[in-house]
Amino acid sequence: MKIRGLAAAAFASAGILLAGWQAGTQVSGISTVATGTTATGTTGATGTGASGTGSSTASGSSGTTGSSGTSGTTGSSSSSGSSGSTASGTYKGTAVQTRFGPVQVQITVANGKITDVTALQLTNTDGKSIQISNRAAPLLRSEALAAQSAGIKTISGATVTSNAYLTSLQAAIDAAHL
Amino acid sequence: MQRTSSPLPAQTGTPALKARTFECMGTVISLTMPVGMAAEGQPRLDELAAATAVVERLFRELDETFSLYRPDSEASRLARGELTLRAASAQMRERYAEAHEWRLRTEGAFTPERPDGVLDLSGLVKGHAIREAGTSLLALGRRDWCLNAGGDVLVSGSPRPGSTEPWKAGIVDPADRRTLITGYALGAGGQHAALATSGSAERGEHIWRLGGGTEFVQVTVAAADIVTADVLATAIVSGGTPMLNLAADTWDVAVLAIRADGSMLATPAFRHA
Numbered sequence: 532m533k534i535r536g537l538a539a540a541a542f543a544s545a546g547i548l549l550a551g552w553q554a555g556t557q558v559s560g561i562s563t564v565a566t567g568t569t570a571t572g573t574t575g576a577t578g579t580g581a582s583g584t585g586s587s588t589a590s591g592s593s594g595t596t597g598s599s600g601t602s603g604t605t606g607s608s609s610s611s612g613s614s615g616s617t618a619s620g621t622y623k624g625t626a627v628q629t630r631f632g633p634v635q636v637q638i639t640v641a642n643g644k645i646t647d648v649t650a651l652q653l654t655n656t657d658g659k660s661i662q663i664s665n666r667a668a669p670l671l672r673s674e675a676l677a678a679q680s681a682g683i684k685t686i687s688g689a690t691v692t693s694n695a696y697l698t699s700l701q702a703a704i705d706a707a708h709l
Numbered sequence: 710m711q712r713t714s715s716p717l718p719a720q721t722g723t724p725a726l727k728a729r730t731f732e733c734m735g736t737v738i739s740l741t742m743p744v745g746m747a748a749e750g751q752p753r754l755d756e757l758a759a760a761t762a763v764v765e766r767l768f769r770e771l772d773e774t775f776s777l778y779r780p781d782s783e784a785s786r787l788a789r790g791e792l793t794l795r796a797a798s799a800q801m802r803e804r805y806a807e808a809h810e811w812r813l814r815t816e817g818a819f820t821p822e823r824p825d826g827v828l829d830l831s832g833l834v835k836g837h838a839i840r841e842a843g844t845s846l847l848a849l850g851r852r853d854w855c856l857n858a859g860g861d862v863l864v865s866g867s868p869r870p871g872s873t874e875p876w877k878a879g880i881v882d883p884a885d886r887r888t889l890i891t892g893y894a895l896g897a898g899g900q901h902a903a904l905a906t907s908g909s910a911e912r913g914e915h916i917w918r919l920g921g922g923t924e925f926v927q928v929t930v931a932a933a934d935i936v937t938a939d940v941l942a943t944a945i946v947s948g949g950t951p952m953l954n955l956a957a958d959t960w961d962v963a964v965l966a967i968r969a970d971g972s973m974l975a976t977p978a979f980r981h982a
Contacts, residue, residue: 665957667950667964670975675891675965683892684726684868685741688860688881689908689927690835696737699886700879701857705739708728 618643623651724751726868729761733768734776734835736859740764743853743870751870752851760851764842768858771841774800775834788827801830808833811940816955818948819940836905836939839863843935855896861905863935864896873897878904883927883967891965891979893931901963901978903935907942908967924949924968930956931963931978938962950974 619641626633639647686701696702724745730737740761745751752760775784783801786792794805808821808830823829835858843863846854853866855876864876875894882888896902908927928945932938941956945966948955953966953974963978 665962665976667953667957667966667974667976668980670965670973670980672890672971672973674980675973675975682877683879683889684876685739685855685857685862685864685878686860686881686889687857687862687878687893687904687906687929688886689883689906690859690861691736692859693732693735693737695886696859700881700889701739701860702737705728705730705741708726708741 724870727754727757729757731761731765731768733765734772734838734858735778736835738764738768738856738858741855741857741868742851743868756851760846760849760854763845763849764856767842767845768838771834771838774798775804775830777829777831784828784830788829794828804830804833804837807837807936811944814959815940815944815948815952818944818952832943833936833940835859835861836936839903839935839939861903861935861939862895863903865902867897875899880904880906880929880965881927883908884971890967890973893929893963893965893979895931900961901931901933901938903933903938904929904931905935905938905942906930907939907946925953925966926969927967928953929965933961 621637621639624636624638626635628634635651637651638645684704686699686704688699691699691701724743726741727744728739728741730739732738740757742752742757742760744754744757773779774782776782777784777788779785783792783798787794787797787801794802797805805821805828808819811819811833812821819832821828821830821833839856839858839861840863842856843865846856847865851865853868853870855862855864855868860881862876862878867874868876875897877892877894879889879892882890893901893904895904906927906929908925925946928942930938930942930945932941937960941960941962941964945953945956945964953964956962957964957976962976964974964976965979966974968974
């Protein structure tokens with residue numbers, strides 16, 4: 532009972548997390564009408580159905596949490612229903628539509644605590660789920676330079692004026708191809 | 710030392726890259742194509758010249774209409790209030806509608822109006838010109854080319870026709886324009902054919918910044934099309950990290966953003982480039 536409630540709560544929070552993950556960028560200063568992205572963000576909050584695959588005790592009670600927190604279905608029970616605080620395993624929420632295609636939130640539970648929340652993209656082609664996030668993260672100059680090998684054919688930089696072009700790398704490349 | 714002819718003839722099936730340049734819109738535009746022997750089915754040098762002429766004419770026509778540096782342009786007459794948008798040409802109204810759409814999508818980080826209220830489509834016109842030039846080159850039957858307009862790049866195909874070799878673009882270090890920070894592979898069947906970089910390194914503060922918009926000195930965006938790349942690069946310089954996150958979440962783009970202190974933020978495609 533506890534575990535099912537916990538899982539439902541977890542999915543609700545995971546759904547909210549997904550919503551935040553999608554909609555968390557809506558705070559940039561200017562107040563204009565938001566477009567499509569908000570809509571997909573909020574649908575994430577309803578993704579709470581569960582199909583447990585861990586070794587949880589499957590009692591069929593429903594956790595009533597914040598959003599439409601109905602509990603899921605087929606929990607493959609294997610452990611004995613002794614203590615509710617020792618649930619472990621991974622659980623997936625229901626799929627919601629995003630720009631990555633259908634996305635499902637997966638939580639990892641260890642000893643009754645959520646240890647990880649990931650967004651999975653459900654690819655229709657091979658049925659495999661891959662972890663997704665296109666968020667920017669810090670990049671060290673040494674890491675970036677690793678990609679700077681030979682074979683550069685063109686140069687991108689902040690707009691080069693006609694005068695600055697004369698001394699630019701692009702001018703050198705163009706001269707080599709005259 | 711006497712120059713001797715190479716014992717191996719040059720026509721080994723790998724055509725040489727050739728470039729032609731012209732000046733327009735305050736910058737230099739380069740068109741690069743693999744050029745080979747006629748027998749190999751590759752474009753010849755005169756065909757590169759013909760393709761460059763088509764691209765140049767297109768850029769000049771757009772510049773004549775949209776340049777605010779030309780007092781007689783339609784854009785200047787609009788700015789002076791001698792012409793209303795309602796009475797403007799169809800292409801002027803189309804670009805205004807497109808710019809306005811981008812303002813909504815970027816939540817104001819990209820805007821077609823200057824702070825003084827003057828309509829300024831220059832943030833969109835170069836990208837539009839590159840896009841139109843690309844369409845023309847494809848219509849001419851040119852499949853493999855790289856078009857660079859002042860650091861904004863659109864490519865098609867590969868520098869080695871028929872191969873999967875990408876057009877590799879180097880990204881300039883804003884602190885030292887003679888060095889590169891990293892590279893990014895464009896075209897050759899990859900997901901991104903366009904790369905645009907915005908910043909204050911070259912033209913001074915030509916981007917109208919929002920409140921938090923002093924965070925990045927240079928932003929590079931790779932996208933499937935050049936207008937998306939160009940607009941989002943400008944928007945992220947203007948809107949900072951919130952706009953970067955919005956762009957990464959909403960569009961299929963790769964982003965490399967550089968702060969004044971030289972530290973960088975990059976989406977996964979740039980981290981594993």
